[in-house]
Amino acid sequence: MAQVTLEVPRILRDCTDGRAQLELDADRLGSALAAIRDQWPVLATHVFAETGALRPHVLLLHNDQLTAREPRLDAPLAPGDRLAIVQAVSGG
Amino acid sequence: MAKRVALRVGTVKGVYGFESDEERQSWRMGSPLLPEWRVDALLMDPDDPDHLLVGTSHDAWGATLRESRDGGETWTQTALRVPDQPAEYPLTRIWQLARGPEPHTLYAGVADAALYVSRDDGQSWKEVDGLTRHPSRPHWNPGNGGLCLHSILVDPGDPRRIWVGISAVGVFRTTDGGETWDALNEGLPPMTMTGSPDEDAMYCIHKIVLDGSNADRLFMQFHAHTMTPDGKRSSGVFRSDDGATTWKPIDRDLPLKFGFPMALSRQGELFVMPLVSDENRIFDEGKPTMWRSENGGESWRRLDADATGEPVFSGVLRDAMALDARQPTGVYVGTTGGDVYASPDAGESWQRLPARLPRVLCVRAETYD
Numbered sequence: 001m002a003q004v005t006l007e008v009p010r011i012l013r014d015c016t017d018g019r020a021q022l023e024l025d026a027d028r029l030g031s032a033l034a035a036i037r038d039q040w041p042v043l044a045t046h047v048f049a050e051t052g053a054l055r056p057h058v059l060l061l062h063n064d065q066l067t068a069r070e071p072r073l074d075a076p077l078a079p080g081d082r083l084a085i086v087q088a089v090s091g092g
Numbered sequence: 093m094a095k096r097v098a099l100r101v102g103t104v105k106g107v108y109g110f111e112s113d114e115e116r117q118s119w120r121m122g123s124p125l126l127p128e129w130r131v132d133a134l135l136m137d138p139d140d141p142d143h144l145l146v147g148t149s150h151d152a153w154g155a156t157l158r159e160s161r162d163g164g165e166t167w168t169q170t171a172l173r174v175p176d177q178p179a180e181y182p183l184t185r186i187w188q189l190a191r192g193p194e195p196h197t198l199y200a201g202v203a204d205a206a207l208y209v210s211r212d213d214g215q216s217w218k219e220v221d222g223l224t225r226h227p228s229r230p231h232w233n234p235g236n237g238g239l240c241l242h243s244i245l246v247d248p249g250d251p252r253r254i255w256v257g258i259s260a261v262g263v264f265r266t267t268d269g270g271e272t273w274d275a276l277n278e279g280l281p282p283m284t285m286t287g288s289p290d291e292d293a294m295y296c297i298h299k300i301v302l303d304g305s306n307a308d309r310l311f312m313q314f315h316a317h318t319m320t321p322d323g324k325r326s327s328g329v330f331r332s333d334d335g336a337t338t339w340k341p342i343d344r345d346l347p348l349k350f351g352f353p354m355a356l357s358r359q360g361e362l363f364v365m366p367l368v369s370d371e372n373r374i375f376d377e378g379k380p381t382m383w384r385s386e387n388g389g390e391s392w393r394r395l396d397a398d399a400t401g402e403p404v405f406s407g408v409l410r411d412a413m414a415l416d417a418r419q420p421t422g423v424y425v426g427t428t429g430g431d432v433y434a435s436p437d438a439g440e441s442w443q444r445l446p447a448r449l450p451r452v453l454c455v456r457a458e459t460y461d
Contacts, residue, residue, distance in 0.1 A: 011128050012153065014169055045171040046153040050179040057152035087152045 001025040004077050007084035015043035030073030059086045099457050101426050102131030103450035116436035119445050125164035135189035136458045147186025155185050172208050172217045190244040193251045201241030205258045220270040231290035235260035245302040260286040260296035279339035281326040299354040299410045308335045316349035342389025353413035357421040367407050378403030382439050395439035411454040426452025
């Protein structure tokens with residue numbers, strides 16, 4: 001299982017005991033998202049809608065690249081890959 | 093022992109606090125709390141001024157409950173619903189927090205309209221899903237502020253008897269602790285403009301309050317919609333004397349019927365704060381004006397909350413009025429323009445507190461030793 005990092009935006013760090021970065025064991029994007037749900041359920045409440053999809057104004061970056069609105073869950077992750085949760089620019 | 097009064101104001105950007113001695117003339121402001129979060133609901137602890145429960149939400153990040161036991165220095169966060177519980181309806185905001193008469197019991201009203209209950213002081217929550225199983229649920233439509241469950245009233249003498257108010261849907265009552273609910277809107281003018289075809293779900297009620305000394309008596313601030321092309325408006329303030337089974341208008345003497353907040357003191361003083369109309373949701377002629385009834389709505393007295401002499405073209409939202417339990421009653425109002433007005437004498441005299449805040453969503457007051 002690859003160890004990847006997940007960057008947490010400042011506004012959500014009270015869901016992660018103040019941590020800006022989490023380490024997740026995941027070899028696919030889908031297993032990384034599942035790890036967020038399992039290990040950080042309050043963070044997951046802010047990131048995922050009731051449908052299980054990302055909230056409409058939440059973006060997921062993989063090695064600084066935007067993933068699709070519905071991320072490919074079977075996309076492989078390599079050790080050291082970086083994921084980031086980002087709020088989409090909304091409004092003016 | 094000298095008492096002090098604490099005021100907490102929830103806004104679109106955080107919570108703001110003020111404190112005064114029991115004279116309620118001189119107010120001190122505290123530090124802003126949770127300034128990145130929208131705060132639709134606040135619950136103060138009558139036994140602990142440092143204990144605060146807050147319903148927070150954010151357009152991007154959704155809604156959770158936050159609790160502080162040290163006056164806002166540190167917070168813990170609880171999700172009413174976690175993402176591994178698939179749900180038919182989204183949970184976008186926490187609109188109301190209320191204590192039940194049973195030990196350790198809290199209620200939360202949310203959008204999309206649903207009622208949650210906690211039996212462990214807010215550590216864990218469960219939806220009272222008898223309400224959302226009501227046959228009218230597919231025909232519940234939102235008002236301008238969303239499909240919100242904004243009023244939660246529990247009979248102090250019978251905790252199985254609960255009323256909720258939902259915009260733009262109506263009043264529901266359970267007498268079995270939440271298993272089954274009845275829609276109770278008899279006497280209210282139907283509102284086809286809610287878009288609901290269901291007679292159980294077409295009433296845009298803005299606020300309901302319960303008389304704690306007589307739980308068959310409730311009051312309601314209704315939408316007071318424009319009914320005819322010539323501008324005739326429906327009644328806007330109603331009373332029930334039979335536990336919400338039927339409603340009758342009590343606003344004959346009120347020149348304006350449309351409004352959002354309503355508050356009832358322990359002494360039976362009823363306060364409303366009308367706006368011009370459903371089409372023009374601001375104070376009439378730039379004057380923030382409150383009306384008080386001391387006889388259950390039979391007659392009303394006008395109270396000018398104009399504390400500065402300046403025109404005020406803002407409004408007041410449904411949860412942005414609060415009373416304290418002192419005598420005379422302290423009255424507190426936050427406006428959509430971010431002003432907070434305080435009266436130490438049941439609305440006879442007013443001051444504007446020394447701060448201009450974000451748009452005010454909710455106000456709460458408590459008295460402490």
